[in-house]
Each structure stands twice: as C-alpha cells, then as structure tokens.
Amino acid sequence: MEVELTEEQALMLETARRVGADYGLDYWRDLDQRGAYPSEMWQAICDAGFGGIALPEEYGGAGLGMLDMALVIEALCEAGAGGTLAQIFMVNPIFGGVAIARYGTQAMRRDLLPPLIAGDIECCMALTEPDAGTNSLELRTFAESHGNGWRLNGRKIWISAVPTADKMLVVARTRKVEDSARRTDGISLFLIDVEREGLTHSTIEKAGTHCVPASNVYFENTPVAGDELIGTLHGGWKELLDVLNTERIVTTAGLVGTVRLALGLAVDYASERRVFGERPISSYQGLQFPLAQAKAEIECAAVMNHKAAALHDAGLPYGSQANMAKLIAAQAAAEGLERAMQTMGGMGYAKEMHLERLWRDARLFRFAPVSEEMILNYIAVHDLRMARGY
Numbered sequence: 439m440e441v442e443l444t445e446e447q448a449l450m451l452e453t454a455r456r457v458g459a460d461y462g463l464d465y466w467r468d469l470d471q472r473g474a475y476p477s478e479m480w481q482a483i484c485d486a487g488f489g490g491i492a493l494p495e496e497y498g499g500a501g502l503g504m505l506d507m508a509l510v511i512e513a514l515c516e517a518g519a520g521g522t523l524a525q526i527f528m529v530n531p532i533f534g535g536v537a538i539a540r541y542g543t544q545a546m547r548r549d550l551l552p553p554l555i556a557g558d559i560e561c562c563m564a565l566t567e568p569d570a571g572t573n574s575l576e577l578r579t580f581a582e583s584h585g586n587g588w589r590l591n592g593r594k595i596w597i598s599a600v601p602t603a604d605k606m607l608v609v610a611r612t613r614k615v616e617d618s619a620r621r622t623d624g625i626s627l628f629l630i631d632v633e634r635e636g637l638t639h640s641t642i643e644k645a646g647t648h649c650v651p652a653s654n655v656y657f658e659n660t661p662v663a664g665d666e667l668i669g670t671l672h673g674g675w676k677e678l679l680d681v682l683n684t685e686r687i688v689t690t691a692g693l694v695g696t697v698r699l700a701l702g703l704a705v706d707y708a709s710e711r712r713v714f715g716e717r718p719i720s721s722y723q724g725l726q727f728p729l730a731q732a733k734a735e736i737e738c739a740a741v742m743n744h745k746a747a748a749l750h751d752a753g754l755p756y757g758s759q760a761n762m763a764k765l766i767a768a769q770a771a772a773e774g775l776e777r778a779m780q781t782m783g784g785m786g787y788a789k790e791m792h793l794e795r796l797w798r799d800a801r802l803f804r805f806a807p808v809s810e811e812m813i814l815n816y817i818a819v820h821d822l823r824m825a826r827g828y
Contacts, residue, residue, distance in 0.1 A: 458517025524692025
C-alpha cells in the first residue's frame with residue numbers, strides 16, 4: 439500500500455520535520471550521555487498538536503488516525519531522535535490516550551485527556567512481570583476487592599518512563615485463574631497515580647534507550663479507588679490487546695525513521711570519505727549493497743505498517759500486518775545500523791557520529807514490545823493456520 443499524502447498530511451509532516459530538526463542529533467546525544475528525558479522536545483511535539491494526533495477532537499486532539507501518527511513518528515525519528523522517541527508516543531498517546539479514550543469513564547476522558555494532549559501530564563503502563571515475561575496471561579499482580587475499591591499487590595519489571603509519569607495503567611488479575619472459566623478471564627485495567635502509598639519503583643541500568651528510564655515497580659497493599667477501573671472488571675484482556683496492537687504500529691514507525699536516519703548518515707560519510715584513490719568509498723559495491731538491502735527492507739516494512747494503520751483506522755483487523763511490519767523493521771534496523779556503522783569504520787563507533795546511540799537503542803526492539811519469536815508464533819498460527827505449540 440503506497441501512501442498518497444493529502445495536502446493536510448504534507449503540511450503536518452513539514453511541521454514534524456521542523457520540530458525534529460529543532461531537537462536533532464546533538465540534542466539527543468547530550469540526553470543520552472546524561473540519561474535525561476526529552477521533556478523539552480515532548481512539550482514541543484504536544485504544542486505542535488502531535489501529542490493528541492489520534493485522540494478525539496472534543497478533548498483537544500486532532501481526531502486523526504494511526505496512519506497519521508505513524509507518518510509523524512517516522513519524520514520526527516528520522517530528524518535525529520531515532521527509535522527512542524517512539525517509546526514516548528507509546529506511553530502517552532497509546533498507553534494513556536488510547537486506553538482512556540476507548541475504555542475510560544466520561545470523567546476520565548474529561549479530566550485527563552486534555553492535559554495529556556497538552557503535555558501537562560504523562561503516563562506509563564505496568565504490564566510485564568518477572569515470572570511471566572511475554573506470557574502476560576501468567577501475570578500474578580493481584581487486585582483484591584477492598585470496600586469500594588481494591589488493594590494491589592505484586593511486582594512489575596521493565597516498565598518504561600515511570601519516574602517521569604503522573605499516571606500508570608496497571609494490568610492485574612482481579613479473579614484467580616482457578617476461579618475463571620478461561621485464562622483470559624479475570625484480568626482488569628486500572629489507571630492510578632504513580633505517587634501513591636504502597637507503590638515504589640527502582641531504576642534498571644541498561645545498554646541503551648538511556649533517555650527513557652526502565653524500572654522495577656512494586657505494589658504493597660496499594661489502594662485503588664473504584665473509579666480508577668478502566669474498561670470492564672474481569673474483562674480487560676481484549677481491551678489490553680486493543681491497546682497493545684497499536685503499540686506495534688508506533689514501534690515500527692520509530693524503526694523506519696531510525697533506519698532512514700542511519701542510512702543518510704552513512705551515505706553522507708561515504709560520499710566524502712576517500713581511501714584508495716580519488717573515488718569516494720560510496721562508489722564501492724561492498725558498501726552499497728548492504729545499505730541498499732537495508733533500504734529495501736525498511737521501506738517494505740513502512741508500507742506494511744501503513745497498511746496496518748489504515749486497516750486500524752477503517753475498523754478492520756490489522757494484527758497480522760502490524761506484527762509483520764514490526765518483525766521486518768526490527769531486523770532491517772539491526773542489519774542496517776550494523777552496516778551503516780561498518781561503512782564509517784572506526785568512526786562509526788565514535789559517539790560524535792551518532793550511529794552508536796542509534797545502534798544501542800534499536801537493539802531493544804528485537805525483543806520489545808514483542809519478541810521476534812512471538813511474532814513468528816503469531817504468523818504461524820494465525821496466518822499459516824499451523825498448530826499452536828506454546
């Protein structure tokens with residue numbers, strides 16, 4: 439599916455590129471070295487109207503779709519941020535915005551969507567657990583009924599952006615597995631304050647994505663009010679999947695922007711670099727072919743991602759397309775960034791050339807937010823109709 443940009447989309451992307459250029463490679467290198475969150479850029483993104491691009495107009499959003507969001511993320515990430523910026527779209531417009539807009543109460547939508555869209559509050563989602571990993575149905579965090587609300591106990595791991603978030607979307611069991619007809623029953627979603635009695639968190643040191651912190655989160659008899667339930671009590675599994683599938687689109691868009699950025703840096707360097715004679719090294723097929731391969735793969739991933747986003751916006755199933763796009767984008771990023779660094783030789787390893795940050799950050803997306811192996815499982819079972827083996 440080739441996207442034919444409307445006049446509105448063309449203007450939107452022009453604005454996105456301008457915002458991205460204002461917070462370019464040097465800005466992100468500095469943040470990476472300090473482990474600092476890109477608050478200034480996120481506020482500029484929200485001021486430009488992109489924080490609520492796919493959220494309802496009645497609450498201050500643009501009322502557009504996931505395709506528009508994907509195109510904007512591609513442009514912003516290509517301008518210098520790389521894939522890390524896509525994580526901030528995940529935690530705010532997706533985990534916060536989509537969850538509230540689709541499943542929150544009227545009061546939640548009224549009170550939380552406008553400040554979220556404006557950049558005045560930020561969100562995170564507590565899903566992954568140490569003993570469950572990708573198998574979210576094995577989560578053990580439990581919300582026990584208590585008066586008009588619940589008491590939450592459990593532990594989460596690898597939760598992004600906790601220290602910078604005001605609200606946390608928590609996924610917990612509200613009914614024990616043995617008391618449920620199916621494993622997918624008895625799961626509920628809650629939106630609570632990060633600053634709350636019984637909720638603590640600690641930072642996980644990691645190889646990349648230093649600008650978006652990852653945390654362990656602990657719940658010890660954490661109080662949850664009755665009006666903090668999002669969606670259906672005991673029936674949150676399908677609602678969670680609805681949120682997570684849009685996460686795939688955002689991740690892929692960030693990877694598309696990352697690879698385009700990396701290839702541009704590599705080609706610019708190779709066009710100037712001369713080693714053996716007068717010809718630039720960009721004329722050597724040993725360098726051309728790997729970069730060309732990465733270009734072909736990432737553009738195919740972009741087209742599939744645009745198709746997934748368009749299907750989403752039309753209200754049609756899009757899970758297979760979103761997963762396939764993410765799979766190919768993550769693989770193209772891994773190989774493309776490696777070859778871009780190789781093109782620069784030793785300089786590709788230097789922080790001043792920026793590729794090493796993009797390389798470190800993109801590695802995360804081989805296994806997050808969903809691993810390659812689980813995507814292949816999904817394709818085998820849902821698209822090839824093969825027997826389920828897990």
